[in-house]
Amino acid sequence: MSEHQPQQPGIFSGLWATARRDLLLAWKRPGDVLNPLFFFAMVCTLFPLAIGPSAEQLEFIGPGVLWVAALLSTLLSLNSLFLGDFEDGSLDQLLVSPQPLPVLALGKTLAHWLTSGLPLVLVSPILAMTYRMPGSVVPVMMLTLLLGTISLSLLGSIGAALTVGLHRGTALLSLLILPLAMPVLLLGANTVSLAAGNDIYTTGIWALGAYAVASLSLAPYATAAALRISNE
Amino acid sequence: MTARLAADNLTLIRGERCLFEGLDFALNDGELLLLEGRNGCGKTSLMRAIAGMLSLETGQVLWNGVPVLKQRQTFHGELVWLAHRTGLKGDLNMVENLHFEESLRPQSGRDREAVYARLGIERLKRLPLRSLSAGQQRRVALARMLLADVPLWLMDEPFTNLDREGRKLVMELAEEHLAAGGLCVMAAHQDVEIGAPVTKIHMQ
């Protein structure tokens, strides 16, 4: 060992390092990012096909459909959050890393949100247009999706950590996450509906924001604990 | 005097099976701990237990006299684990993989190019790891271990996928590490010739 005075990395270096690596991986495999987006668009297409093209009806169900589709699409991408790391052994390396595990887990969740939640928010106006959503409502919808997908990624990371390495993990993950995610869906979709009906919608925005902040401060610890337990 | 790395009365039960019971050892600077035994006898589990990744039925692992679970971050900062699975990303190239590992640790004083040259991987820098052979990937994992520049090496079957030359290289590296005052825990099911004080644990 060399007589070298080491410079300690900062507390967030683990966050940036894991986020950067996962973004790099996503860049090299764009399919993993695009597939959930296509899924999102397809689910949104299913509803007009199933219930008919009546403009009035579509306008009415639009917020709900977009939100359900966003939830399902997030769920679809969550399964792979830790699976790749589990299979090639890098999850074990993260567990013995000198960086705090909650920070590393948060870095991975951040990368997940940047590659799944944020793209959803960005393409949602196009789909909202096909549902005749008024232009004034679209920013509200994007804001609810922005806050909501943050919460969903964080909640989902707990579920993904609990089910990593289990057989039939995908179905189980949905079973664990959907009931936890119901308040987010309920707040998000109804806030958009309120905005579309020219009602006061700020309560929903505040509640979603509070949910996102609470999950941001608590979920990484739960995820880290779950990762340690799953890898015993 | 407290040993650098010590185990006190370790018992591990996985499911219905007791893998080891009442296991003790003590390891000091410059010493090698060799875990011997058939496949599936619990060598990897013991190594995971040393790294603080398993919850033990009884006992604890101590680093500088302090239980590792009470100083997880510090302890992990002083060990590197060469696992059976390399833990490297096949889609990234060698430099990207090693850069990620380096950014998690304090900057080491090691000369990167010299390490690459020693391991014979200096030409593989820009290739995705997926395209390398298993032996070459193992050498990249060895590079990560050397660049971490830490006292404790945990090596789980370090000779897997390596040719005769590679095996010799691993033994040399371990010997140098021990001679410089490092510690090494090694699980192997074949003969190991390393010139250093050795403690052996034969697992049933």
Add this chain to the structure above:
Amino acid sequence: MWKFFHRLASPPHFYRLAAIIAPWFAVPGLLLIAYGAYAGLFLAPMDYQQGDAFRIIYVHVPSAYLSLMAYMIMAVSGGIGLIWRMKLAHAVAAAAAPLGAAFTFLALVTGSIWGRPMWGTWWEWGDPRLTSELILLFLYFGYMALRGAIDDTAKADKASAVLALVGVVNVVIVHFSVEWWSSLHQGQTLMKKGGPAMDPGMLYPLLGMILGFTFLFGSLLLRRVRTEVLFRERRTRWVREMILSPEGS
């Protein structure tokens, strides 16, 4: 005090103690339920709005209360098991889950039966309590599915404890968000908050039923934990000795 808890938490000791205590829960529980059922169905006056239909609260309310209570027990004992590594606490959590799910199901069924004459439909999405209860049932399903999916008992205990702790925070959020949601859609609820005080003739049987259900739940939980402990300790010496001894079982 600590010594007492330690002794209590030792599986053989608990196993014997639970067998002694369980009847002390079961007998008063059944007596209270008998009183509550008789008084509630025959003696209590009719509700001026709902007629005889209201009498289902004597099953619905205790079930709904226990459905939440069981989740709390599951989460708290899971937390104790995680923090203090107490194996008995995990056995309690494992035993409480199916009971809680059963009471949740009972609360849903009775709520739905109650709703039939009131709303003219078996299911009314506008009722926040029923909707929260349904989400609670899903939380139980998730918990039991996770337990079932992990082969190693120790790992299943810890993973499901994390889930229960996350879930218990969520139960509160579900409650408030569903209330908000149903207030948007003019939901109709069967029980209004701060309504006129209940007639004592209606109230006392209800309290009797709640207490009786709780005792019954306690007795069932003790029995289930006993079975769980016996199964988990099946390889140990005390279980073998107990089964082989002539006065065993």
